[in-house]
Amino acid sequence: MHRIKKLPRTFYEREDVVNISRELIGKVLVTELDGVRTSGRIVETEAYAGHGDKASHAYGGRRTARTEVMYGRGGTAYVYLCYGIHHLFNVVTHGRDTPHAILIRGIEPMEGVEVMLERSGKKVFDRTLGRGPGNVSKALGIDTVHTGTSLLGAEIYIADDGFSFAPGEIEASARIGVDYAGKDALLPYRFSVKGHAHVSGKPSRT
């Protein structure tokens, strides 16, 4: 039985959100809601570097009821609704008053596949389960009521099960859907496992 270690507060409360973003690739995102446990390995992430990052909701120090969570401690969930339909799950990093966050964009389903299929309204397992940020939340049962939830608690957390991808399997690229961010849209803040089926976008070639 492999041992699973929940990531500690110190993992999240560090300065370099981009680096943390890369480190999250290969970790396991777990939700345990209403006694039902579902999990998946993170294969795609994007870093949002707070006030200095035009693509971030907290750009320029913007602070509203929605983004308030990002100004809290590292190790907190920031969930919001996009396009009125999709719940996007983010991990808040850095300490108080520095609104860094990491969007989880893709997971490879592990435990509770049946439940995830049901939540996603799918009949059979395929690559779209857990592929793309909206689908990640749907599969894991995360929605906006979970914003502000501590990742050190029992409901939602990220763990290290000892597995890791080889450095060469992880690639950096520009973030998705942030064209409005000008030059910040070009920053290589997106990390993904090369050619992995549960990474959004076209299959990457080597």
Added chain:
DNA sequence: ATACCGATTAACT
């Protein structure tokens, strides 16, 4: 109060 828009997805042509 009202108006515009989005860290997307799925279903089209």
Added chain:
DNA sequence: GTTAATCGGTATA
């Protein structure tokens, strides 16, 4: 490759 769906957040008055 293109586009409709859909509604809370944010800005503006």
